[in-house]
Amino acid sequence: MELPNDYLxxxxxxxxxxYSDYLASFSDQRVTSLRTNTRKIQPEDLKSRLPFLEEAVPWASEGFYFQEGVPSKHPYYFAGLYYLQEASAMSPGAMLPIVPGDRVLDLCGAPGGKATHLGARLAGTGVLFANDISASRAQAMVxxxxxxxxxxxxxxxxxxxxxxxxxPSYFDKILVDAPCSGEGMFRRDPAIIKDWIERGPAYYQPIQREILTSAVKMLRPGGMLLYSTCTFSKEEDEDNVSWLLHDFPEIKLQPIPQRPGISEGFLPGTGRIWPHRVRGEGHFLALFQKETAGEARFSKEAAVHGQPFYQKKSRPFSVAAPDFAPILSGEWGERPVWEEKGNLYFLPPEAEKKARIRYLRTGLFLGTCKDGRFTPSPALxxxxxxxxxxxxVDFSASDERAIRYLKGETVTCEGSSCAGADGWTLVLFDGFxxxxxxxxxxxxxxxxxxxxRWQ
Known part of the structure; x- marks a missing residue:
């Protein structure tokens, strides 16, 4: 691998x-890792089920290293029990101090690794906005x-x-994992070097500052903002922190939580991950809080202005899909749904949908209604x-029919754990x-x- 002389x-x-240790790290074996989806399973349970998992990622207890196995070719992957994610990339989702009920924004979220981490930490409460300027990249987040x-x-x-x-002044927590020159990923993806030669830190710094300016405007008084990059460039890292603190005096730097493997940056309170010190690629982290006193530019009341996206009365799911919803147990049938062109959604109850925003997904997509018949969505x-x-029907861990089902084949449920009546049937693997x-x-x-489908 030929690295640019200016960079070296x-x-x-x-x-x-x-420096010599850093260069030697390019010859190390590639590090692979995954992150447990705590929305569905706890890390210790997942580790007991997947024998190829090794020790936990030091700065993210949900993460595990592995060297063998093909986690993307396992039914647990298709059941959403884990997300394949580079270990250092888990740090932003672990460091942002989310609490239940928060309004959270992942501003540069595609393809969704950090967004799924933030969503799992919300544990079904509050609301997550996952955004990317590119609609095609944002589709991956869906x-x-x-x-x-x-x-x-x-x-x-x-x-x-x-x-x-x-x-304005709407979100409790915001993650800005900004587009950057990617120096911390040179070892993992040498193709990034070409972009660095063509653009480099000077190209990305003004973009990062524009994004941070918008993020500050959206942060409520008392809210917290995590800025992260996967580059080593001080120009894109500590220099941007100093600029933000100077231009927005209401923003104060908070120390990054102390975790093994995260070193202090060149600016006290910031954090860096170095690939020659840990099992992971390069990353930078800075945590900020917006002061509550003297907040005048972006009031909390301003967050609720504007015309609501829809004026229609919502109706219970059991009424919108009378052939399906009543079968569900608990409170599912009585939850209000919003309908658009035959598509039914549960909108997050604490977040209004705005008319002028381009949405790719609005809450939980339940399914479609056509000619009085409901077709449930994969998301449901x-x-x-x-x-x-x-x-x-629940296929056991040793039943190859689960893989055949994931490939799109018609299968039988004879001899498996099967319950209920004919018609729409939920297919499970090992209880998931x-x-x-x-x-x-x-x-x-x-x-x-x-x-x-399983390819």
Whole structure:
């Protein structure tokens, strides 16, 4: 791998005696890791089920390293029990101090690794806005959030400026994992070096400052903002922190929580992850809080102004889908739904949908109604708990029919754990939902999402 001379000179000046160790790290074996989806399973339970998992990631207790196995070719992956994520990339989701009920924004969220982490930490409360300026990249977040069983979210494809116009002083917590020159990922993806040569830190710094400016406007008084990059460049890291503190005096730097493997940055209170010190790639972290005193520019009341997106009366799910919803147990049938062009949604109750925003997903997509018949969505299957839908079939961990189902094949449920009546049936693997099938006696007509199939 040929690294740019300008980059090498700067890294040598930055690292001093550790420079040779950093260069030697490029010859190390590639580090692989995954993060437990705590919305569905606890880390210790997942580790007991997957023998190839090794020790936990030091700064993210949900994460595990592994060297063997193919986690993307396991039914647990399709059940959303974990997300394949580089270890250092878990640090922003672990460091942002989320509490239940928060309004959380992942401003540069695609493809969704950090968004799914934040959504899992909300534990079904509050609301998550997962945004990316690119609609095509944001579509990847829709799939990843749905696989993770996170229904209390909006997925948007907007500029940070447009969001700031519509959501001033609105969010309790904001993550800005900013586009950057990617120096911390050179070892993992050498193709990034070409972009660095063509653009470099000077190209990204003004973009990062524009994004941070919008983020500050959207942060409520007392709210917290985490800024992160996967680059070593001081220009994009500590220099941006100093600029933010100077230009926005209401923003104060908070110390990054002390975790093994996270070193202090060149500015006290910031954090850095160095690939020659830990099992992970390069990352930078800075945590801020917006002061509550003297807040005048962006009032809390301003967050609720504007015309509501829809004026229609909502109606219970049991009324909107009378052939399906009444079968669900608990309070599912009485929850209010919003309908648009035959599509039914549960909107997050604490977050209004704004008319001028481009949404790719609005809350939990329940399914579609056509000619009085309801077709449940894949997202609904991944949110349900096994006992919330009586018509179900559960394939054991040793049953190869689960993989055949994930490939889109018609299978039988004879000899498996089967409950309920014919019709729409929830298919599970080892107790965890995968998707839907239409059951006729022992035959399961496959209704698994074609775009999610096992390839």
């Amino acid at each position: 000179r700067r890294m040598e000046a930055m690292l001093g005696a550790e 799939k990843n959030l749905e696989l993770s069983g996170i229904g209390n979210c909006y997925v948007t494809a907007e500029t940070p400026e447009k969001l700031a116009e519509n959501f 299957a991944l949110v349900l708990k096994p006992d919330e839908y009586p018509n179900r 939902p995968l998707g839907w099938a239409k059951r006729n006696k022992t035959t399961l007509k496959n209704k698994y999402n074609p775009g999610w």
